[in-house]
Amino acid sequence: MANSEAAEPCRGFWADTARILDGYLAEVPTHLLVMKIAEEVGEVVEAYLGMTGGNPRKGVHKTTEDVLDELADVILSAAVPMVDLAGGPEEAGRHMARRLGVVSAREVAEVAAVSANGWHGSFIAPHVLLRREDGTVLMLRRYNTGYRDGWLCPPAGRIEPGEDVLAAAIREAGEETGVTLRRDDAVFSHVMHRTAASLPGPCQAVSDYWFTFDRWVGEPHAAEPDKASEALWIDPAAPPADLIPYCAQALAAIGRGEAFSVRGWAEER
Incomplete structure:
Protein backbone atom coordinates (compact mmCIF):
# COMPACT_ATOMS: atom_id res chain seq x y z
CA MET A 1 0.00 0.00 0.00
CA ALA A 116 -48.29 18.58 18.94
CA ASN A 117 -50.10 21.79 18.08
CA GLY A 118 -50.63 20.87 14.44
CA TRP A 119 -48.82 23.89 12.97
CA HIS A 120 -45.99 23.61 10.48
CA GLY A 121 -44.56 26.87 9.22
CA SER A 122 -42.82 27.99 6.06
CA PHE A 123 -39.94 30.42 6.25
CA ILE A 124 -40.51 33.85 4.68
CA ALA A 125 -38.00 35.46 2.31
CA PRO A 126 -38.44 39.10 1.16
CA HIS A 127 -37.36 39.93 -2.42
CA VAL A 128 -36.96 43.40 -3.92
CA LEU A 129 -37.18 44.51 -7.54
CA LEU A 130 -35.63 47.90 -8.22
CA ARG A 131 -37.19 48.92 -11.55
CA ARG A 132 -35.90 51.69 -13.82
CA GLU A 133 -38.00 53.74 -16.22
CA ASP A 134 -37.01 51.45 -19.10
CA GLY A 135 -38.51 48.48 -17.24
CA THR A 136 -35.23 46.77 -16.42
CA VAL A 137 -34.73 45.41 -12.91
CA LEU A 138 -31.62 45.05 -10.79
CA MET A 139 -30.00 41.66 -10.19
CA LEU A 140 -26.96 40.66 -8.16
CA ARG A 141 -24.50 37.91 -9.06
CA ARG A 142 -24.08 35.69 -6.02
CA TYR A 143 -20.54 35.12 -4.79
CA ASN A 144 -19.02 33.21 -1.90
CA THR A 145 -22.40 32.38 -0.30
CA GLY A 146 -22.50 28.60 -0.68
CA TYR A 147 -25.80 28.73 -2.57
CA ARG A 148 -26.06 29.23 -6.34
CA ASP A 149 -22.81 31.16 -6.50
CA GLY A 150 -22.35 32.71 -9.94
CA TRP A 151 -26.11 32.91 -10.51
CA LEU A 152 -28.26 36.04 -10.59
CA CYS A 153 -31.02 36.97 -8.16
CA PRO A 154 -32.61 40.17 -6.84
CA PRO A 155 -31.81 41.64 -3.43
CA ALA A 156 -33.36 39.21 -0.98
CA GLY A 157 -32.88 37.73 2.44
CA ARG A 158 -34.48 36.79 5.72
CA ILE A 159 -36.63 38.42 8.35
CA GLU A 160 -34.87 39.43 11.55
CA PRO A 161 -36.58 39.59 14.98
CA GLY A 162 -38.96 42.54 15.22
CA GLU A 163 -39.34 43.00 11.45
CA ASP A 164 -42.36 42.61 9.23
CA VAL A 165 -41.71 41.30 5.73
CA LEU A 166 -41.63 44.75 4.11
CA ALA A 167 -39.25 46.14 6.72
CA ALA A 168 -36.98 43.18 6.07
CA ALA A 169 -37.18 43.75 2.31
CA ILE A 170 -36.18 47.41 2.69
CA ARG A 171 -33.31 46.54 5.02
CA GLU A 172 -31.98 43.75 2.80
CA ALA A 173 -32.11 45.97 -0.30
CA GLY A 174 -30.26 48.70 1.54
CA GLU A 175 -27.55 46.33 2.76
CA GLU A 176 -27.09 44.62 -0.60
CA THR A 177 -27.41 47.55 -3.02
CA GLY A 178 -26.70 50.66 -0.94
CA VAL A 179 -30.02 52.38 -1.67
CA THR A 180 -32.58 53.87 0.68
CA LEU A 181 -36.20 52.82 0.19
CA ARG A 182 -39.47 54.10 1.64
CA ARG A 183 -42.37 51.89 2.70
CA ASP A 184 -44.83 54.13 0.86
CA ASP A 185 -43.04 53.41 -2.44
CA ALA A 186 -43.37 49.63 -2.13
CA VAL A 187 -45.68 47.83 -4.53
CA PHE A 188 -46.57 44.28 -3.59
CA SER A 189 -45.95 42.23 -6.72
CA HIS A 190 -46.03 38.52 -5.97
CA VAL A 191 -45.79 35.72 -3.44
CA MET A 192 -44.40 32.29 -4.33
CA HIS A 193 -44.75 29.27 -2.06
CA ARG A 194 -42.00 26.85 -2.99
CA THR A 195 -40.64 23.61 -1.63
CA ALA A 196 -37.44 21.64 -2.15
CA ALA A 197 -35.52 19.01 -0.21
CA SER A 198 -32.77 21.54 0.49
CA LEU A 199 -35.08 24.08 2.17
CA PRO A 200 -35.24 24.32 5.98
CA GLY A 201 -37.92 23.35 8.46
CA PRO A 202 -40.34 20.40 8.67
CA CYS A 203 -42.19 21.64 5.57
CA GLN A 204 -38.96 22.32 3.66
CA ALA A 205 -40.73 25.36 2.25
CA VAL A 206 -40.29 29.10 1.80
CA SER A 207 -42.80 31.83 0.99
CA ASP A 208 -41.11 34.47 -1.16
CA TYR A 209 -42.64 37.95 -0.95
CA TRP A 210 -41.75 40.19 -3.91
CA PHE A 211 -41.96 43.98 -3.73
CA THR A 212 -41.26 46.41 -6.56
CA PHE A 213 -39.81 49.90 -6.12
CA ASP A 214 -39.66 52.52 -8.87
CA ARG A 215 -38.06 55.11 -6.60
CA TRP A 216 -35.04 55.03 -4.31
CA VAL A 217 -32.24 57.22 -3.02
CA GLY A 218 -28.67 56.36 -3.97
CA GLU A 219 -26.98 54.56 -6.85
CA PRO A 220 -27.68 50.80 -6.79
CA HIS A 221 -24.54 48.68 -6.77
CA ALA A 222 -23.17 45.46 -5.28
CA ALA A 223 -22.72 46.87 -1.78
CA GLU A 224 -21.58 43.57 -0.26
CA PRO A 225 -18.71 42.44 -2.51
CA ASP A 226 -18.08 39.46 -0.26
CA LYS A 227 -21.54 38.15 -1.22
CA ALA A 228 -22.16 39.55 -4.71
CA SER A 229 -19.58 40.07 -7.46
CA GLU A 230 -21.62 42.48 -9.60
CA ALA A 231 -24.94 44.25 -10.06
CA LEU A 232 -26.59 44.45 -13.44
CA TRP A 233 -29.92 45.45 -14.98
CA ILE A 234 -31.91 42.83 -16.87
CA ASP A 235 -35.08 42.74 -18.93
CA PRO A 236 -37.57 40.80 -16.76
CA ALA A 237 -39.41 39.67 -19.89
CA ALA A 238 -36.25 38.08 -21.30
CA PRO A 239 -34.09 37.11 -18.31
CA PRO A 240 -30.62 35.62 -18.80
CA ALA A 241 -30.13 31.88 -18.51
CA ASP A 242 -28.14 32.24 -15.29
CA LEU A 243 -31.02 33.77 -13.34
CA ILE A 244 -31.92 31.41 -10.49
CA PRO A 245 -34.86 29.35 -11.81
CA TYR A 246 -37.41 30.17 -9.11
CA CYS A 247 -36.65 33.87 -9.65
CA ALA A 248 -37.20 33.48 -13.39
CA GLN A 249 -40.55 31.82 -12.67
CA ALA A 250 -41.54 34.64 -10.33
CA LEU A 251 -40.59 37.32 -12.86
CA ALA A 252 -42.69 35.59 -15.51
CA ALA A 253 -45.67 35.44 -13.15
CA ILE A 254 -45.25 39.10 -12.24
CA GLY A 255 -45.14 39.95 -15.94
CA ARG A 256 -48.48 38.20 -16.38
CA GLY A 257 -49.94 40.12 -13.45
CA GLU A 258 -50.26 37.02 -11.27
CA ALA A 259 -50.07 37.65 -7.54
CA PHE A 260 -49.43 34.05 -6.48
CA SER A 261 -47.56 30.97 -7.67
CA VAL A 262 -46.20 27.70 -6.30
CA ARG A 263 -43.10 25.70 -7.14
CA GLY A 264 -42.01 22.16 -6.38
CA TRP A 265 -45.16 20.78 -4.76
CA ALA A 266 -46.32 17.29 -5.73
CA GLU A 267 -49.87 18.45 -6.52
CA GLU A 268 -48.74 21.54 -8.41
CA ARG A 269 -50.90 22.27 -11.43
Whole structure:
Protein backbone atom coordinates (compact mmCIF):
# COMPACT_ATOMS: atom_id res chain seq x y z
CA MET A 1 0.00 0.00 0.00
CA ALA A 2 1.31 3.44 -0.87
CA ASN A 3 2.25 5.73 2.01
CA SER A 4 -0.48 8.21 1.02
CA GLU A 5 -3.09 5.49 1.55
CA ALA A 6 -1.66 4.11 4.79
CA ALA A 7 -3.66 4.60 7.96
CA GLU A 8 -2.66 4.59 11.59
CA PRO A 9 -3.95 1.60 13.55
CA CYS A 10 -7.28 2.55 15.09
CA ARG A 11 -7.50 2.22 18.88
CA GLY A 12 -10.76 4.11 19.19
CA PHE A 13 -11.50 7.74 18.48
CA TRP A 14 -10.69 9.17 21.89
CA ALA A 15 -7.68 6.91 22.44
CA ASP A 16 -6.26 7.99 19.08
CA THR A 17 -6.99 11.62 19.93
CA ALA A 18 -5.03 11.22 23.18
CA ARG A 19 -2.17 9.72 21.19
CA ILE A 20 -2.11 12.83 18.99
CA LEU A 21 -2.11 15.05 22.09
CA ASP A 22 0.72 13.09 23.68
CA GLY A 23 2.64 12.92 20.40
CA TYR A 24 3.54 15.78 18.11
CA LEU A 25 1.25 18.21 19.98
CA ALA A 26 2.65 17.44 23.42
CA GLU A 27 4.47 20.76 23.77
CA VAL A 28 1.63 22.91 22.41
CA PRO A 29 -0.17 24.90 25.16
CA THR A 30 -3.91 24.49 25.59
CA HIS A 31 -4.83 27.97 24.38
CA LEU A 32 -3.05 27.34 21.08
CA LEU A 33 -4.83 24.01 20.68
CA VAL A 34 -8.15 25.82 21.05
CA MET A 35 -7.13 28.58 18.63
CA LYS A 36 -6.17 25.97 16.03
CA ILE A 37 -9.86 25.09 15.64
CA ALA A 38 -10.47 28.47 14.00
CA GLU A 39 -7.64 27.86 11.56
CA GLU A 40 -9.10 24.50 10.56
CA VAL A 41 -12.58 26.02 10.06
CA GLY A 42 -11.03 28.51 7.67
CA GLU A 43 -9.49 25.66 5.69
CA VAL A 44 -12.93 24.03 5.41
CA VAL A 45 -14.30 27.23 3.91
CA GLU A 46 -11.36 27.49 1.52
CA ALA A 47 -11.82 23.89 0.40
CA TYR A 48 -15.57 24.37 -0.08
CA LEU A 49 -15.00 27.48 -2.18
CA GLY A 50 -12.53 25.50 -4.22
CA MET A 51 -15.06 22.70 -4.72
CA THR A 52 -17.89 25.07 -5.77
CA GLY A 53 -15.79 27.53 -7.77
CA GLY A 54 -16.66 30.35 -5.38
CA ASN A 55 -13.40 32.12 -6.15
CA PRO A 56 -13.63 33.11 -9.84
CA ARG A 57 -9.88 33.60 -10.04
CA LYS A 58 -9.13 30.01 -9.05
CA GLY A 59 -12.22 28.26 -10.37
CA VAL A 60 -13.00 24.68 -9.30
CA HIS A 61 -9.79 23.21 -7.90
CA LYS A 62 -10.94 21.13 -4.91
CA THR A 63 -13.03 17.98 -4.56
CA THR A 64 -15.64 16.70 -2.13
CA GLU A 65 -12.90 14.50 -0.66
CA ASP A 66 -10.85 17.61 0.11
CA VAL A 67 -13.81 19.18 1.95
CA LEU A 68 -14.42 15.98 3.91
CA ASP A 69 -10.76 15.86 4.89
CA GLU A 70 -10.90 19.42 6.20
CA LEU A 71 -14.13 18.75 8.10
CA ALA A 72 -12.48 15.73 9.72
CA ASP A 73 -9.56 17.96 10.71
CA VAL A 74 -12.02 20.34 12.42
CA ILE A 75 -13.44 17.46 14.46
CA LEU A 76 -9.98 16.27 15.43
CA SER A 77 -8.81 19.79 16.24
CA ALA A 78 -11.74 20.19 18.64
CA ALA A 79 -11.27 16.73 20.15
CA VAL A 80 -7.62 17.30 21.07
CA PRO A 81 -8.20 20.20 23.50
CA MET A 82 -11.27 18.37 24.80
CA VAL A 83 -9.04 15.51 25.89
CA ASP A 84 -6.61 18.01 27.39
CA LEU A 85 -9.24 20.00 29.30
CA ALA A 86 -11.36 17.01 30.36
CA GLY A 87 -8.35 15.22 31.82
CA GLY A 88 -8.13 12.24 29.49
CA PRO A 89 -9.81 10.38 26.62
CA GLU A 90 -12.38 8.58 28.77
CA GLU A 91 -13.51 11.81 30.40
CA ALA A 92 -13.70 13.56 27.01
CA GLY A 93 -15.74 10.69 25.60
CA ARG A 94 -18.19 10.84 28.50
CA HIS A 95 -18.56 14.60 28.10
CA MET A 96 -19.25 14.21 24.38
CA ALA A 97 -21.85 11.53 25.08
CA ARG A 98 -23.60 13.79 27.59
CA ARG A 99 -23.53 16.73 25.18
CA LEU A 100 -24.83 14.63 22.31
CA GLY A 101 -27.72 13.56 24.50
CA VAL A 102 -28.57 17.16 25.35
CA VAL A 103 -28.47 18.33 21.73
CA SER A 104 -30.38 15.39 20.30
CA ALA A 105 -33.06 15.68 22.98
CA ARG A 106 -33.41 19.39 22.23
CA GLU A 107 -33.98 18.71 18.54
CA VAL A 108 -36.54 16.00 19.23
CA ALA A 109 -38.37 18.23 21.70
CA GLU A 110 -38.61 21.07 19.18
CA VAL A 111 -40.07 18.83 16.48
CA ALA A 112 -42.47 17.25 18.97
CA ALA A 113 -43.68 20.66 20.12
CA VAL A 114 -44.40 21.72 16.56
CA SER A 115 -46.20 18.48 15.78
CA ALA A 116 -48.29 18.58 18.94
CA ASN A 117 -50.10 21.79 18.08
CA GLY A 118 -50.63 20.87 14.44
CA TRP A 119 -48.82 23.89 12.97
CA HIS A 120 -45.99 23.61 10.48
CA GLY A 121 -44.56 26.87 9.22
CA SER A 122 -42.82 27.99 6.06
CA PHE A 123 -39.94 30.42 6.25
CA ILE A 124 -40.51 33.85 4.68
CA ALA A 125 -38.00 35.46 2.31
CA PRO A 126 -38.44 39.10 1.16
CA HIS A 127 -37.36 39.93 -2.42
CA VAL A 128 -36.96 43.40 -3.92
CA LEU A 129 -37.18 44.51 -7.54
CA LEU A 130 -35.63 47.90 -8.22
CA ARG A 131 -37.19 48.92 -11.55
CA ARG A 132 -35.90 51.69 -13.82
CA GLU A 133 -38.00 53.74 -16.22
CA ASP A 134 -37.01 51.45 -19.10
CA GLY A 135 -38.51 48.48 -17.24
CA THR A 136 -35.23 46.77 -16.42
CA VAL A 137 -34.73 45.41 -12.91
CA LEU A 138 -31.62 45.05 -10.79
CA MET A 139 -30.00 41.66 -10.19
CA LEU A 140 -26.96 40.66 -8.16
CA ARG A 141 -24.50 37.91 -9.06
CA ARG A 142 -24.08 35.69 -6.02
CA TYR A 143 -20.54 35.12 -4.79
CA ASN A 144 -19.02 33.21 -1.90
CA THR A 145 -22.40 32.38 -0.30
CA GLY A 146 -22.50 28.60 -0.68
CA TYR A 147 -25.80 28.73 -2.57
CA ARG A 148 -26.06 29.23 -6.34
CA ASP A 149 -22.81 31.16 -6.50
CA GLY A 150 -22.35 32.71 -9.94
CA TRP A 151 -26.11 32.91 -10.51
CA LEU A 152 -28.26 36.04 -10.59
CA CYS A 153 -31.02 36.97 -8.16
CA PRO A 154 -32.61 40.17 -6.84
CA PRO A 155 -31.81 41.64 -3.43
CA ALA A 156 -33.36 39.21 -0.98
CA GLY A 157 -32.88 37.73 2.44
CA ARG A 158 -34.48 36.79 5.72
CA ILE A 159 -36.63 38.42 8.35
CA GLU A 160 -34.87 39.43 11.55
CA PRO A 161 -36.58 39.59 14.98
CA GLY A 162 -38.96 42.54 15.22
CA GLU A 163 -39.34 43.00 11.45
CA ASP A 164 -42.36 42.61 9.23
CA VAL A 165 -41.71 41.30 5.73
CA LEU A 166 -41.63 44.75 4.11
CA ALA A 167 -39.25 46.14 6.72
CA ALA A 168 -36.98 43.18 6.07
CA ALA A 169 -37.18 43.75 2.31
CA ILE A 170 -36.18 47.41 2.69
CA ARG A 171 -33.31 46.54 5.02
CA GLU A 172 -31.98 43.75 2.80
CA ALA A 173 -32.11 45.97 -0.30
CA GLY A 174 -30.26 48.70 1.54
CA GLU A 175 -27.55 46.33 2.76
CA GLU A 176 -27.09 44.62 -0.60
CA THR A 177 -27.41 47.55 -3.02
CA GLY A 178 -26.70 50.66 -0.94
CA VAL A 179 -30.02 52.38 -1.67
CA THR A 180 -32.58 53.87 0.68
CA LEU A 181 -36.20 52.82 0.19
CA ARG A 182 -39.47 54.10 1.64
CA ARG A 183 -42.37 51.89 2.70
CA ASP A 184 -44.83 54.13 0.86
CA ASP A 185 -43.04 53.41 -2.44
CA ALA A 186 -43.37 49.63 -2.13
CA VAL A 187 -45.68 47.83 -4.53
CA PHE A 188 -46.57 44.28 -3.59
CA SER A 189 -45.95 42.23 -6.72
CA HIS A 190 -46.03 38.52 -5.97
CA VAL A 191 -45.79 35.72 -3.44
CA MET A 192 -44.40 32.29 -4.33
CA HIS A 193 -44.75 29.27 -2.06
CA ARG A 194 -42.00 26.85 -2.99
CA THR A 195 -40.64 23.61 -1.63
CA ALA A 196 -37.44 21.64 -2.15
CA ALA A 197 -35.52 19.01 -0.21
CA SER A 198 -32.77 21.54 0.49
CA LEU A 199 -35.08 24.08 2.17
CA PRO A 200 -35.24 24.32 5.98
CA GLY A 201 -37.92 23.35 8.46
CA PRO A 202 -40.34 20.40 8.67
CA CYS A 203 -42.19 21.64 5.57
CA GLN A 204 -38.96 22.32 3.66
CA ALA A 205 -40.73 25.36 2.25
CA VAL A 206 -40.29 29.10 1.80
CA SER A 207 -42.80 31.83 0.99
CA ASP A 208 -41.11 34.47 -1.16
CA TYR A 209 -42.64 37.95 -0.95
CA TRP A 210 -41.75 40.19 -3.91
CA PHE A 211 -41.96 43.98 -3.73
CA THR A 212 -41.26 46.41 -6.56
CA PHE A 213 -39.81 49.90 -6.12
CA ASP A 214 -39.66 52.52 -8.87
CA ARG A 215 -38.06 55.11 -6.60
CA TRP A 216 -35.04 55.03 -4.31
CA VAL A 217 -32.24 57.22 -3.02
CA GLY A 218 -28.67 56.36 -3.97
CA GLU A 219 -26.98 54.56 -6.85
CA PRO A 220 -27.68 50.80 -6.79
CA HIS A 221 -24.54 48.68 -6.77
CA ALA A 222 -23.17 45.46 -5.28
CA ALA A 223 -22.72 46.87 -1.78
CA GLU A 224 -21.58 43.57 -0.26
CA PRO A 225 -18.71 42.44 -2.51
CA ASP A 226 -18.08 39.46 -0.26
CA LYS A 227 -21.54 38.15 -1.22
CA ALA A 228 -22.16 39.55 -4.71
CA SER A 229 -19.58 40.07 -7.46
CA GLU A 230 -21.62 42.48 -9.60
CA ALA A 231 -24.94 44.25 -10.06
CA LEU A 232 -26.59 44.45 -13.44
CA TRP A 233 -29.92 45.45 -14.98
CA ILE A 234 -31.91 42.83 -16.87
CA ASP A 235 -35.08 42.74 -18.93
CA PRO A 236 -37.57 40.80 -16.76
CA ALA A 237 -39.41 39.67 -19.89
CA ALA A 238 -36.25 38.08 -21.30
CA PRO A 239 -34.09 37.11 -18.31
CA PRO A 240 -30.62 35.62 -18.80
CA ALA A 241 -30.13 31.88 -18.51
CA ASP A 242 -28.14 32.24 -15.29
CA LEU A 243 -31.02 33.77 -13.34
CA ILE A 244 -31.92 31.41 -10.49
CA PRO A 245 -34.86 29.35 -11.81
CA TYR A 246 -37.41 30.17 -9.11
CA CYS A 247 -36.65 33.87 -9.65
CA ALA A 248 -37.20 33.48 -13.39
CA GLN A 249 -40.55 31.82 -12.67
CA ALA A 250 -41.54 34.64 -10.33
CA LEU A 251 -40.59 37.32 -12.86
CA ALA A 252 -42.69 35.59 -15.51
CA ALA A 253 -45.67 35.44 -13.15
CA ILE A 254 -45.25 39.10 -12.24
CA GLY A 255 -45.14 39.95 -15.94
CA ARG A 256 -48.48 38.20 -16.38
CA GLY A 257 -49.94 40.12 -13.45
CA GLU A 258 -50.26 37.02 -11.27
CA ALA A 259 -50.07 37.65 -7.54
CA PHE A 260 -49.43 34.05 -6.48
CA SER A 261 -47.56 30.97 -7.67
CA VAL A 262 -46.20 27.70 -6.30
CA ARG A 263 -43.10 25.70 -7.14
CA GLY A 264 -42.01 22.16 -6.38
CA TRP A 265 -45.16 20.78 -4.76
CA ALA A 266 -46.32 17.29 -5.73
CA GLU A 267 -49.87 18.45 -6.52
CA GLU A 268 -48.74 21.54 -8.41
CA ARG A 269 -50.90 22.27 -11.43
